[in-house]
Amino acid sequence: MNVRFDPAYRLRGRLRPPSDKSISHRAALIAAMASEPVQIRNHLDAQDTRSTLTAIQQLGAVVEPRDDELVVRGGGLRNANMPTGAIHVGNAGTLMRLLPGWLSFQIGASFTLDGDESIRRRPVDRIAEPLRRMGAGIEARDGRFPPFTIHGAALQGIEYELPVASAQVKSCLLLAGLTTDATTVLEPVATRDHTERLLLRARAPVSRQTIKNGGHRIMIRNADELELDAIDVPADPSSAAFLIAAGALVSGSRLVLEGVGVNWTRVGFIRILERMGAIVLSELEPEGSFSEWEPVADIDVRHGPLEGTAVSAEEVPLAIDELPLVALVGCFAQGETVVSGAGELRVKESDRIATVVDGLRSLGGDVEALPDGFVVRGTGGLRGGRLDAAGDHRLALLGAVAGLASAEGVEVVGMEAADVSYPRFAEDVARLAG
Numbered sequence: 001m002n003v004r005f006d007p008a009y010r011l012r013g014r015l016r017p018p019s020d021k022s023i024s025h026r027a028a029l030i031a032a033m034a035s036e037p038v039q040i041r042n043h044l045d046a047q048d049t050r051s052t053l054t055a056i057q058q059l060g061a062v063v064e065p066r067d068d069e070l071v072v073r074g075g076g077l078r079n080a081n082m083p084t085g086a087i088h089v090g091n092a093g094t095l096m097r098l099l100p101g102w103l104s105f106q107i108g109a110s111f112t113l114d115g116d117e118s119i120r121r122r123p124v125d126r127i128a129e130p131l132r133r134m135g136a137g138i139e140a141r142d143g144r145f146p147p148f149t150i151h152g153a154a155l156q157g158i159e160y161e162l163p164v165a166s167a168q169v170k171s172c173l174l175l176a177g178l179t180t181d182a183t184t185v186l187e188p189v190a191t192r193d194h195t196e197r198l199l200l201r202a203r204a205p206v207s208r209q210t211i212k213n214g215g216h217r218i219m220i221r222n223a224d225e226l227e228l229d230a231i232d233v234p235a236d237p238s239s240a241a242f243l244i245a246a247g248a249l250v251s252g253s254r255l256v257l258e259g260v261g262v263n264w265t266r267v268g269f270i271r272i273l274e275r276m277g278a279i280v281l282s283e284l285e286p287e288g289s290f291s292e293w294e295p296v297a298d299i300d301v302r303h304g305p306l307e308g309t310a311v312s313a314e315e316v317p318l319a320i321d322e323l324p325l326v327a328l329v330g331c332f333a334q335g336e337t338v339v340s341g342a343g344e345l346r347v348k349e350s351d352r353i354a355t356v357v358d359g360l361r362s363l364g365g366d367v368e369a370l371p372d373g374f375v376v377r378g379t380g381g382l383r384g385g386r387l388d389a390a391g392d393h394r395l396a397l398l399g400a401v402a403g404l405a406s407a408e409g410v411e412v413v414g415m416e417a418a419d420v421s422y423p424r425f426a427e428d429v430a431r432l433a434g
Contacts, residue, residue: 003415003426005403007384010252010303011432016259017243019044020236021421023194023261023294025052025094026171027231028063030198031072032056033102033175039230041069047420051090055099058083077178077225078106086112086147089119091391091420096146097127097168098195101175104136106152114147118350118391124148127172130160134176134183155179161186164344165317167265170218171195177220178204184219186211191317192265193290201292202226208290214314234261234296238321239422241269242397245325246429247301248278249332249405255432257299264289268318270299272311272326276333279304306333308378313341320344323373324356324398330376331365332405339373350392359387359395363402363410384408393420400425404433 024044029052031038043049053063053070060081062073075081080103089095096119103111114120125144132138137151157180162169170185174195177183196218199206205221240260247255264285274280281300289295308330316323316339323342330337345352357369360376364383368375384406389396396418403410418425 001416002411002413003400004409004411005400005429006409007406008250008404008433011247011250011404011429012254012434013432014256014258015428015432017235017240017257018046018422018424019233020261021046021048021238022094022192022236023233024049025092025098026194026198027233028052028056028070028072029098029102030202030226031228032059032061032074033077033226034074034202034228035076035225036227037071037073038228039069039071040233041230042233043070044233044236046423047090048092048095051088051092052095055087055089055095058087077223080106080109082106082109082111086114089113089115091116091118093119093122094168096122096124098171098175100127100131100150101172103150104131104134104152104176105155105179107154109152110149112147112149120146122146126164126166126169130158130173131176133158133160134180136176157181157183159184159186162188165189165191166344167191167193167195167317174199174206174218174220178223180222182219182221184217186215186217188213188215189314189317190214190216190265193263194294196290197292197294198228202228210288234294235259236421237261237266240299241322241325242401242422242425243428244270244273244280244299244301245329246401246404248273248280248303248306249329249401251303253301253303255301257301259296260299262295262297265318268315269322269325272309272315272319273329276306276309276329277304278306308333308335308337308376311339316342316344321394324352324394325401327356327360327367327374327376328398328402330378331360331367331382332380333378334380335378337376337378340370341372343372350390350395352392352394355390355392355395356398359399360402362387363406382406384410386411386413389414389417391417393417393422397422397425400429404429
């Protein structure tokens with residue numbers, strides 16, 4: 001489906017962005033592992049999160065939709081059903097990497113995970129290697145790609161230092177560690193911490209210490225069962241980021257985004273944008289905070305002049321999903337914007353370094369790819385044109401924002417990819433544009 005986004009005169013109004021995708025995935029998964037029913041309010045209804053609900057139902061959970069909430073009735077920590085066929089994760093990379101943590105300690109059971117064409121290109125060796133060290137059996141296509149099979153076993157605790165900072169790998173190992181005496185994950189720099197917060201809320205024995213360079217040592221110990229109180233899922237800061245960027249780029253704009261999660265491990269993009277000169281007003285959670293609660297705030301965005309900046313490797317994990325937007329904003333800024341240490345972008349739904357660079361160039365941007373990032377030479381704007389989303393929801397939304405701020409508008413080829421995380425984006429933008 002091709003959708004054209006014409007230049008916007010201004011964007012004005014208030015709205016609540018879609019609910020947080022990362023928390024929705026994790027809330028449903030941990031609820032399915034709990035011993036009592038769990039209420040999840042404002043669970044995101046999108047393609048990726050539907051894949052998670054389907055997966056936990058295959059594993060024996062009952063999912064009951066009720067108005068604006070779900071009730072998930074799971075079978076407990078150690079009682080996942082073994083389905084007759086493969087569990088299809090669709091395009092949900094978070095589900096693909098987190099779910100094996102739970103399945104790895106289902107003793108004597110085997111589970112095969114598969115997905116769409118994009119998922120089949122995304123490696124799983126980063127979770128397979130430590131899970132094997134813990135005692136699980138993992139068989140993957142060509143040793144590292146889906147479809148792959150997990151053979152559950154009695155697991156042994158390990159101490160594992162992440163070679164590359166990854167919230168998904170960390171989360172997988174923390175879930176696997178729930179039946180070990182003690183499992184410790186060392187992350188070199190901070191990554192999003194929704195899994196730790198939900199496990200803490202579920203009364204699991206999880207602790208976290210800050211180590212050098214702002215990284216963390218996270219320890220999980222054996223849990224007999226999980227008990228999870230009702231969860232309110234905040235609006236997604238990654239989805240809100242596209243509206244924040246649009247408000248910062250389109251002259252005359254003033255937006256208020258309501259009920260957005262401002263967990264300090266998720267607001268790296270806002271901090272980068274503020275450094276570039278954008279006017280983004282909100283009470284963000286102090287860096288280093290850790291509790292079972294997810295902080296929420298309204299975000300006030302206004303258009304303002306922008307300057308280029310440098311984004312270092314230490315900042316990348318806290319803004320990984322929004323880095324394509326940094327490239328877009330850099331096109332409208334004065335001077336150079338450089339992102340480095342972001343090689344992880346090459347193994348997302350698409351090679352996001354290549355697709356973002358090619359896409360922005362096609363719209364008139366001066367952008368150069370680096371092995372682990374990109375350089376953007378700001379020209380004050382973009383001409384516009386045509387951008388192929390390449391099946392990547394972030395790229396589809398990037399093209400839409402580029403169209404709103406460009407001189408001539410942008411036709412996004414494959415806009416349906418946005419349904420993975422933000423199905424109503426075009427409608428929300430139309431409302432804000434009047």
